[in-house]
Amino acid sequence: AFGVFPSGSVVLDKCYWQNVAMLQVQNDAGDPWTGSILYSLDGGQHYQTMMCTNCSGNVTHTGNIAVHANAALSQVRNGCLNGAVCSIVVDNPALYCVRFTTCSSGDCGGWVNVSVVPGDGFMAQGVVQELQSNSVWESCYESDVLAAQVTSARGDKWRGAVEHSRNGGLTYASMVCTDCQVGSDAANLVVTPASSDISGSAKCLNGGPCTIQQKAISTTTSSTWIYELQTWNVEHQAWLYLGHGGTALGMFTTSHVGTRWLFERHAASSSCSLKALQNLSGGENYLGHNGSAIRLVAGEISSQEKWIIPGFC
Numbered sequence: 001a002f003g004v005f006p007s008g009s010v011v012l013d014k015c016y017w018q019n020v021a022m023l024q025v026q027n028d029a030g031d032p033w034t035g036s037i038l039y040s041l042d043g044g045q046h047y048q049t050m051m052c053t054n055c056s057g058n059v060t061h062t063g064n065i066a067v068h069a070n071a072a073l074s075q076v077r078n079g080c081l082n083g084a085v086c087s088i089v090v091d092n093p094a095l096y097c098v099r100f101t102t103c104s105s106g107d108c109g110g111w112v113n114v115s116v117v118p119g120d121g122f123m124a125q126g127v128v129q130e131l132q133s134n135s136v137w138e139s140c141y142e143s144d145v146l147a148a149q150v151t152s153a154r155g156d157k158w159r160g161a162v163e164h165s166r167n168g169g170l171t172y173a174s175m176v177c178t179d180c181q182v183g184s185d186a187a188n189l190v191v192t193p194a195s196s197d198i199s200g201s202a203k204c205l206n207g208g209p210c211t212i213q214q215k216a217i218s219t220t221t222s223s224t225w226i227y228e229l230q231t232w233n234v235e236h237q238a239w240l241y242l243g244h245g246g247t248a249l250g251m252f253t254t255s256h257v258g259t260r261w262l263f264e265r266h267a268a269s270s271s272c273s274l275k276a277l278q279n280l281s282g283g284e285n286y287l288g289h290n291g292s293a294i295r296l297v298a299g300e301i302s303s304q305e306k307w308i309i310p311g312f313c
Helices: none
Strands: 022-025 033-035 065-067 078-080 086-089 096-102 110-118 124-131 136-141 145-152 158-165 173-177 189-191 202-204 210-214 221-227 230-233 238-244 249-252 261-266 271-276 286-289 294-297
Touching (some): 110 136, 110 158, 145 158, 145 189, 145 202, 249 294
Parallel strands (some): 189 202
Antiparallel strands (some): 145 210, 158 173, 158 189, 173 210, 221 261, 230 238, 261 271
């Protein structure tokens, strides 16, 4: 696609017989373009973000990306800048993101210190950020974000929203402050060195530190995005996909709709169920086992259709 595209327009929406391995974008003249670059494995029913391999910014996902002939745009965390040709690939391992968005009024901006606890158990190095009004700080990881910790820095006050994403920055959910002195809703959080403040639905007073966590899941399951399960076949020196061809479960040399799975998290048991994107001819769709072999089953799931994947569910 080439040309000038007005705000809100779709630049390209095209499907192919084979999986898309990579695409390239460039803006070597004219106005900057800002938007999303997404891909689908199921004919456009679901989309997810991609990864830019040589863009500038503190994240690599394409949920919000600028393509610019010149320098960076201040409100975008990922950019293909200075007329460069940027390569964008399907594989985006850093699916788990946390972002701080400063509110838009003039007294919201300030310096804060942010640390992140990903699901693999280490504390990401704290960063001191100046978040001006309406600005965004975001960081993404390969394991789920268990918590973020925030303190005021340089005697400043900051106010805004803290959110997390599990699909590479495509969508975000609000978080909660577990030890704020007043309130808990991190969608309107104020961090201040003072001992009181009139703004914010959650107030982290005396400079913090305060802990921000994901909201508890109120339903028994929550759907995530689409994944494929692969293993390396030494004999054929090729990747094989777990899936079905419409009638039976098996391994396949090529990706197709039968090798794609929806992961559903079960909060109560810290497990996942794997649901085939397309059912078998008999209606079976959940991956499970009978004690000796894997199988697909239909209807209500049991413990035999629940899986524990470290760092994921």
